[in-house]
Amino acid sequence: MKSITSAYDTPADGTVRGICSHDCPDSCVWEVKVEDGKAITLRGDPDHPITKGGLCAKVNPFLERVYSPERVLYPLRRVGKKGEGKFERVSWEQALTEVSNRLMSDIETYGASSILPYSFAGSQGLLQFASLDRRFFSLLRASRLDRGLCGETASAGISATQGNAKGIDPEDLRHSKFIVLWGTNTMVNNLHLWRTIQEAKNNGAKIVVIDPIRTRTAAVADWHIRPLPGTDAALALGMMHVIIQENLYDQAYVAAHTLGFEKLKERVADYAPPAAALMTGLSAEEIEEFARAYATISPAAIRVLIGMEHHEHGAMMFRTIACLPGLIGAWRDLGGGMTRSAFAYWGDALNLEALMRPDLEDETIRCFNMAKLGEVLTDKDLKPQIRSMIVYNCNPATITPNQSKVKEGLQNEDLFTVVLEQFITETARYADYVFPATTEVEHLDIVPSWGFLYIGLNKPAIAPLGEAVPNTEFFRRLAHSMNMSDPCLFDSDEQIIRDVLSGGHPWLDGINYEHLIEKGWARLRLPEGWRPFSDGGFTTISGKLEFYSQTLAEQGFDPLPVFKPSQESPAGDPELAARFPLTLITTKSMHFLNSSYVNMRRQRNSEGDPTLELHPEDARARDIQNGDVVRIFNDRGSYEIEARVTDRVRPGLVTVPFAWWSSLAPLGGSANLLTNDILSDWGGGAGFHDTLVDVATRP
Ligand SMILES: Nc1nc2c(c(=O)[nH]1)N[C@H]1C(S)=C(S)[C@@H](COP(=O)(O)OP(=O)(O)OC[C@H]3O[C@@H](n4cnc5c(=O)[nH]c(N)nc54)[C@H](O)[C@@H]3O)O[C@H]1N2
Numbered sequence: 001m002k003s004i005t006s007a008y009d010t011p012a013d014g015t016v017r018g019i020c021s022h023d024c025p026d027s028c029v030w031e032v033k034v035e036d037g038k039a040i041t042l043r044g045d046p047d048h049p050i051t052k053g054g055l056c057a058k059v060n061p062f063l064e065r066v067y068s069p070e071r072v073l074y075p076l077r078r079v080g081k082k083g084e085g086k087f088e089r090v091s092w093e094q095a096l097t098e099v100s101n102r103l104m105s106d107i108e109t110y111g112a113s114s115i116l117p118y119s120f121a122g123s124q125g126l127l128q129f130a131s132l133d134r135r136f137f138s139l140l141r142a143s144r145l146d147r148g149l150c151g152e153t154a155s156a157g158i159s160a161t162q163g164n165a166k167g168i169d170p171e172d173l174r175h176s177k178f179i180v181l182w183g184t185n186t187m188v189n190n191l192h193l194w195r196t197i198q199e200a201k202n203n204g205a206k207i208v209v210i211d212p213i214r215t216r217t218a219a220v221a222d223w224h225i226r227p228l229p230g231t232d233a234a235l236a237l238g239m240m241h242v243i244i245q246e247n248l249y250d251q252a253y254v255a256a257h258t259l260g261f262e263k264l265k266e267r268v269a270d271y272a273p274p275a276a277a278l279m280t281g282l283s284a285e286e287i288e289e290f291a292r293a294y295a296t297i298s299p300a301a302i303r304v305l306i307g308m309e310h311h312e313h314g315a316m317m318f319r320t321i322a323c324l325p326g327l328i329g330a331w332r333d334l335g336g337g338m339t340r341s342a343f344a345y346w347g348d349a350l351n352l353e354a355l356m357r358p359d360l361e362d363e364t365i366r367c368f369n370m371a372k373l374g375e376v377l378t379d380k381d382l383k384p385q386i387r388s389m390i391v392y393n394c395n396p397a398t399i400t401p402n403q404s405k406v407k408e409g410l411q412n413e414d415l416f417t418v419v420l421e422q423f424i425t426e427t428a429r430y431a432d433y434v435f436p437a438t439t440e441v442e443h444l445d446i447v448p449s450w451g452f453l454y455i456g457l458n459k460p461a462i463a464p465l466g467e468a469v470p471n472t473e474f475f476r477r478l479a480h481s482m483n484m485s486d487p488c489l490f491d492s493d494e495q496i497i498r499d500v501l502s503g504g505h506p507w508l509d510g511i512n513y514e515h516l517i518e519k520g521w522a523r524l525r526l527p528e529g530w531r532p533f534s535d536g537g538f539t540t541i542s543g544k545l546e547f548y549s550q551t552l553a554e555q556g557f558d559p560l561p562v563f564k565p566s567q568e569s570p571a572g573d574p575e576l577a578a579r580f581p582l583t584l585i586t587t588k589s590m591h592f593l594n595s596s597y598v599n600m601r602r603q604r605n606s607e608g609d610p611t612l613e614l615h616p617e618d619a620r621a622r623d624i625q626n627g628d629v630v631r632i633f634n635d636r637g638s639y640e641i642e643a644r645v646t647d648r649v650r651p652g653l654v655t656v657p658f659a660w661w662s663s664l665a666p667l668g669g670s671a672n673l674l675t676n677d678i679l680s681d682w683g684g685g686a687g688f689h690d691t692l693v694d695v696a697t698r699p
């Protein structure tokens, strides 16, 4: 089938610059050497200030992924049972006709809201991530999806305090003297920031990691503080107690740029170090010592990312931590303050309206939170039921919480599932039709990094393999096949990129399509020495950093920072904890990118078999020896896995890697069988880490 509007010129020979589009903060820029139309080598761009010529262990052999014999290269139709993963090749024409017939018949019989898009950030390229797909589903009037699985809760929490989620340039951490990596595993998940942290360390900075687990990052930090999961708000409030009581706060900054200090002072009375110690499982002395160090060594910076938001009170945790830099006036210093996602800047600078066309969306149409997929697909009372689901950039059968329900839903014969993918993932195994998706080596895109202030253009180095297409082309073809005619559904890839860059924002001055074609990447043009809140400038209603938030009060939340234990935690539900006494944290793996690469033998071998890590005390109580096969279980699910007895975890805490495909795990099973799909307080995330389990030897 001929492409409708996107065909690119790719060179037969030469070197082409592109950018890794994985959902990772680093967004590395690479160079692909092409010979006879085939990509021969791929290496990090030596001139890019963040990549500096080095990719990560998983992406170094990216071309193996591109040319993997397991790539989906043609449209496929299911021939086996759902979940079995048996397909036959069909033509694009036939697949599109059959899919559009089914969708059109569903619309006629049940209404368009019986169709559900399901996508996430499997590609961070803006075209693949959220462009023609969003326009297509809006114009179709399909059910809407709240995509809050990553980042939204953290942003929303920080915004409640600051008015927006902006922070300092992560590269400015090199000026810091005290760096708190709070609930983030930098060496595994944000590797290219490590160089900056190391530079600060060489200049005398102290590196603190706050994480219940002794991660690789914690293992090399100067100070590892390990609170009970979900209790960081209590830690931050305990720190504020010490800082206020010992007069270590910045009185001038507080007076000029914050709101509600007196109320905060009253609130922190409940969090004297001995009380905070009971809540967090830390010692009162450690809380005091940490508070004093944080308040007196400057510049002091806090780096947060995502991990900590996966809790019921995730937004409140981030909102509370965001009070700290205001209290000590850390925002004044270059290299002081807080830093999280650069998307807070891209949201301003780029023309995302032109990209996603929110004006086409009808907000009265029902909207489901993606964390609730299992519930949505199995709810018999839903009217209309979800009849068809179109999945792309995402592997919900593995990464969505409460997986048994997700799979039960996917198994339903009445559900028609279409998956646009590079591989037959656990989700694609349930598909009625699978369409082949290109990798970033094969398509044009633009990628703003969420970990740094750089944007890159991804030029295609080679022609699409087989009959694979970019997501944009898939939605053009589907729209065409469904007789949809709005011209915005057929914009070319180049046009979309031009539009995204067209907002006229000063931070994008001179950064246009031609510039990116020529240079490959650009740094957001923030003023030299940028300190976002050095002189206030918060965008809350009061214009101040709000220790007290009237907006939160009006939304029914506590207007002040507060610690509340999660419902599913030992403190929140002692009865449940009597049955399932261990808390489970499921984290990212070094050689996988979420669930991507689990199917690649090289990365799987490097990673090693999945293990459950538990503390020697908990192992002893259950008669578990290192290397035993154990069962991990709760009321939502159970599976078997090899045990590793280690003090990397605290007593009472266990951890497993989150993204193993159950079909590839040596004993089957996958972490999200056990996880909690409770929604976060605000921001629409999920409480993955508020999960109680027990572990037992096999009967
Ligand atoms: N190699 C690799 N890199 C990745 C990814 C990957 O899968 N593999 N995934 C990418 C994605 S999508 C994301 S979002 C980022 C995530 O980057 P991070 O935010 O660094 O990711 P996580 O590993 O999910 O969580 C970080 C840490 O939070 C800790 N944690 C959990 N609950 C709490 C808590 O209540 N308090 C505290 N203090 N700590 C807590 C966990 O123990 C974990 O070590 O990484 C990206 N980079």
Ligand SMILES: Nc1nc2c(c(=O)[nH]1)N[C@H]1C(S)=C(S)[C@@H](COP(=O)(O)OP(=O)(O)OC[C@H]3O[C@@H](n4cnc5c(=O)[nH]c(N)nc54)[C@H](O)[C@@H]3O)O[C@H]1N2
Pocket: 023, 120, 121, 122, 123, 128, 149, 150, 151, 306, 310, 392, 393, 394, 395, 396, 399, 400, 401, 420, 421, 422, 423, 425, 437, 438, 439, 440, 471, 586, 587, 588, 593, 594, 595, 596, 658, 659, 671, 672, 675, 688
């Ligand atoms: N228990 C637990 N669960 C978690 C987490 C956790 O810490 N613990 N972390 C959560 C977080 S932070 C995140 S971000 C999510 C991540 O979950 P997902 O967003 O589902 O990420 P992946 O598992 O990498 O799946 C992305 C898929 O997109 C495909 N893909 C890549 N590029 C393209 C493209 O251009 N087009 C199409 N059509 N497909 C493409 C890849 O092949 C891959 O299969 O998981 C969440 N789930």
Ligand SMILES: [Mo]
Pocket: 023, 149, 150, 151, 306
């Ligand atoms: Mo994520």
